[in-house]
Amino acid sequence: MSNLMQALDARRFPLHGLRLIEASAGTGKTFTIAALYLRLVLGARSEDDGLAFNAGGLLPPQILVVTFTEAATEELRERIRSRLVEAARAFRQNDSDDAFLRGLLDDYPAGQRGRHAHQLELAAQWMDEAAIFTIHAYCQKMLRTHAFDSGSLFELTVNTDESALREQAVNDYWRRHFYPLPRARLLPLQAIAASPAELGRLALPLLGRLPAGPADWTPVEAILAARRAEKAAWRQQGWLEELARTLTGLREKKAVNGNKVRADSCQKWLDDLADWLARDSDDLPLAGKPFETARWRLTPAGILDALKAGMSFDPPEPFFAIERLLQPALADTSLRAALLTHATRSIAAALAAEKSRRAEIGFDDMIRGLAQALAPESPNRERLAQALRQAYPVALIDEFQDTDPAQYAIFRTLYADAGPEARLGLLMIGDPKQAIYAFRGADIFTYLAARHDTRPEQRYTLDTNWRSTTAMVGVVNRLFCGSPEAGTVSETVFGRPDIPFQAVRAAGRSEQLVQGGMPVPPLTLAWRQEAGNKDDYRQEFARRAAEAITTLLNDSEAGLLADDGGFEPLAPRDIAVLVRDWQEAAAIRRALDLCGVRSVYLSDKDSVFASQEAQDLVRWLDAVLYAEDNARLRLALATATLGLDYAGLDRLFNDEREWERTGERFRSYRQTWRQQGVLPMLLALLHDYRLPARLLVRRDEGGERQLTNLLHLAERLQADAAGIDGEVGVLRHLERLTEQPDAAQESVLRLESEDARVRVVTLHKSKGLEYPLVFLPFLAGGRALPDGRNGIFWHDGDGRLQVDLTGQDADGLAAMQRESAQEDMRLLYVALTRARHALWIGLSPLSGTGDLLAGSAIGRLLQLDGDPERFAGRLEALTQAGSGIRLDDTSPADPPPRYCDSTPAPVLFPARRLTRRIARRWRIASYSALLTGPAQAGTLAAEDSAAANRIDDTATPDSPVLPIAGRTLAGFWRGPQAGIFLHGLFEWAAQQGFGRTCELAAERRDLLARRCQRRELAGWIDFFDGWLPWVLTRPLPLNDASPVTLAALPPRSARAETEFWLGNPQLATTALDAAVSVAVWPGHARPALLPQSLQGLFKGFIDLVFEHEGRFYVLDYKSNWLGDTSASYHPDALRDEMLAHRYELQGMLYLLALHRLLRARLGADYDPATRLGGFVCWFLRGTDGPGAGIVHLPADPALLDRLDHLFACETPDADA
Known part of the structure; x- marks a missing residue:
């Protein structure tokens, strides 16, 4: 069956039933949503339009639009409001410059346009009441509004950060299950998780991923009991002594190969077994890599393998006993799986009970609660579903590729299970090629299930790219399906035939990127033929990218040339460098700094609590609270963020008067903290030590980033302090957050400047953004495939999540690695579709374990491998005439070029002078x-x-x-x-x-x-x-x-x-x-x-x-x-x-x-x-x-x- 989907016509698109819209990058998804919203407001065009629920039109409170971030809801609300106003004006004036609105006018009789204009105006006025929600806000509202039918409480407090509650649940689990254990049973469990924090690191990520079931301690106890029984048998039967005699006898008789059973190795093996028998612990002997040979050699098959030709030997019982010890049922991996299964389920139950006691609800609970209320076994399912259908007869689900099974279950129950006679509408809009958030719980297999639930005639695609130039669109089409022609389909590039790449058309742009009067090629491949390690690759291509950016910025003839001849020079804000993580971001920012180009870093997951400033702030607060402790005070003053030089510190530490003044200053900070709060205290400290001025002088060294982090931390602590008992509690709260940085939105690093700078953006953060010029210097590095050490998670043929916490399922691990590689390819697609005009990619063969380049997404896409000759040949083949691809093998310059900013300084008006006198005695x-x-x-x-x-x-x-x-x-x-x-x-x-x-x-x-x-x-x-x-x-x-x-x-x-x-x-x-x-x-x-x-x-x-x-x-x-x-x-x-x-x-x-x-x-x-x-x-x-x-x-x-x-x-x- 062909995967070629029909192109969506927003004027003719059916607004009822299940419909799946695949919107490739840059194809106008938001525009399409607004267009469909207009039609829903206007209502049926004729009696045969099929909109039984929408004959007279719907108003914003009746049209459900669901997306996944608060920012996206606000953007959609404003875009739709603006579009409604434009449409109302068009219906009033019977004309429009907008092609879609002109066509829409033709669809409605002229005599009714006044009424429709009024309907559109009314809808625009109602947009503040529009049902545009995040998925969590929608579920929360439904649970509260329909509390009786959903079985929810009327008043629930939303817990936006469950980290403290989760920490408490982990600690309670540790106290209940670890503290009472005797030493022998405790030690092997502590080898898995040595502390509550380590247990939380292992168990908390499993919440919501393990299959439901009771928390059963029996498997843990059974493994430990079986180990105890084996050790007791060894002690009672004297097997260690028998094993030693046997090995000695075999060597003395020269019955075994001396290289396979060496005397020193045998002694180490026997010593480890002796230590094991002497220990009061239910652990296993011969553990770890040093005894990998022993675990094979001391089994019946292993010792027989060591026999010399012609020798015979009947292995005694100790060899079979070791084989029993090494069976998977007793292995550390099995114990680890049993413990984590029990811990995860126990912690989940404890969290649910505690949140119920507190009348709290978390974000995941909102979705889970509504899904359970609509589940077949729920007693009020039909009444609740009917109420929700009446409230919202049509739903548009944006970013549907990021949904999960519970979310889809909700909408499928409401709209698909109602049957065609209900005349409801569920419009699912997304792009499976941009499903890159598996680490957040998004599930591409849910999208594929929805795709399976729709018939071919219910699937549509947006087939025109409005973001990029014609040449840029052609290059992306060529890379992903071998042809620049629209409509060409590749069913293999993303590793699954049900996620095809369908080449899109290009609407083109009215301007082009030029340098020296000539168009810049849409794709530049900067390459190096010699293989190097990953660190060398990162450093070299960071320099090459920075130098290419500097050269462009210094070229007065580089910029955007419009069709009418207008020219806009290229500016730093026009350039983005996409990176995978903070290490790559640091490398490119250092290289840009060397060239004098200022940059700003945007990440969607880096927490301010993971910064050096957070670590130093802990020292400051500790010194303020305990200002009489000279050691704490010295530690605070010596922090990197405070930035006092060594000479100044030496004078301070040895000048008794100055030291006393410093202690008094910190004691005054403590008084300010107690009376006014942590924020005023920290602002006083920053002022006294002139940190803002000193940090802003060091802009090129990250001073702005440091100051932004400090102010961010101070504001967050002030807000959190309202729910914390005392100053010591605030300090402990900060210590916990620095040890385990939370993922709350208010903790994500803030943008340190809105100035015109080069944007350094993580690949995940870049989704939904666009830039004239995009640099990708580090794609060849790829990322390591998961090794299953922390469990294997994969999906079976029906898309159901499977879990193996032992890490031993080879087929499961292979499937997990395939899924990871497929997501990497989708992430690459996101990266390659951010540019409007041009891409710059850094490529090189890499030395190391395996062929890193061939295993990377860009290597697989371009069919590259680590062989230097084949690598060079393949790149040459990519640059055939008309491909739009240019090769660049320029080496980094020494010294690097410097950026000369020719932008005229803004004209500043003089500050107004204060003429009135200020009353200076005003006080509280x-x-x-x-x-x-x-x-x-x-x-x-x-x-x-x-x-x-x-x-x-x-x-x-x-x-x-x-x-x-x-x-x-x-x-x-x-x-x-x-x-x-x-x-x-x-x-x-x-x-x-x-x-x-x-x-x-x-x-x-x-x-x-x-x-x-x-x-x-x-x-x-x-x-x-x-x-x-x-x-x-x-x-x-x-x-x-x-x-x-x-x-x-x-x-x-x-x-x-x-x-x-x-x-x-x-x-x-x-x-x-x-x-x-x-x-x-x-x-x-x-x-x-x-x-x-x-x-x-x-x-x-x-x-x-x-x-x-x-x-x-x-x-x-x-x-x-x-x-x-x-x-x-x-x-x-x-x-x-x-x-x-x-x-x-x-x-x-x-x-x-x-x-x-x-x-x-x-x-x-x-x-x-x-x-x-x-x-x-x-x-x-x-x-x-x-x-x-x-x-x-x-x-x-x-x-x-x-x-x-x-x-x-x-x-x-x-x-x-």
């Missing part, structure tokens, strides 16, 4: 700033944090009282740490619910145990376990209402740690002091506030806001120590303590914040006289004393109005 202040002033407080200093508002301002340094029987809170620590500890308990209780805290005995004790042990307060656990529920149920007296207990407050009636901000354009502390002193306890002495003018914002945290009997109160916990007995906390003492530290002022400010909030929320219903209860100051150490340690200051509406006026004043001093 807090309650503490009112007492200490700006010099001590600073803008975002310690007292601006929530913790600082919780401490005892006057207590002596923390000093625990000696343990006594019958502990009381009066005997607890005094000082700031005590306040932080107690406030932490109340904050946790508020989060759980005060009443629930009294009931959660186990959780409460666990929290107390952890917090007390961390502070060396283990002796206080029992006390606080009883005290906390007691104090939460203690009635607190109020002046204007019945006593309240926190435990009785409904959760919705209390809120802890309420943050507030008050604007203060101009606030005089003297006026604030006077207003509060007159209204609260007038006539009583108190310290005056420091006279100052505050401008900016006033910030604070309220310990607790609660509602009781219709009134709202502010409550503040105090841990001040006033004496050892409860009598010390009488009302006068509490009042004096509050005045001494101006807590009454603090309370009024907190009440002002609550007053403003209630006024905004309650509106006209708010009356402070009836709804605002006041400020409650609770001295916790006096709870069992008179008045329960409570001071209640009722709200004074007049005072609040006065404070409101003071804070709202808008007459700042312009020169302040």
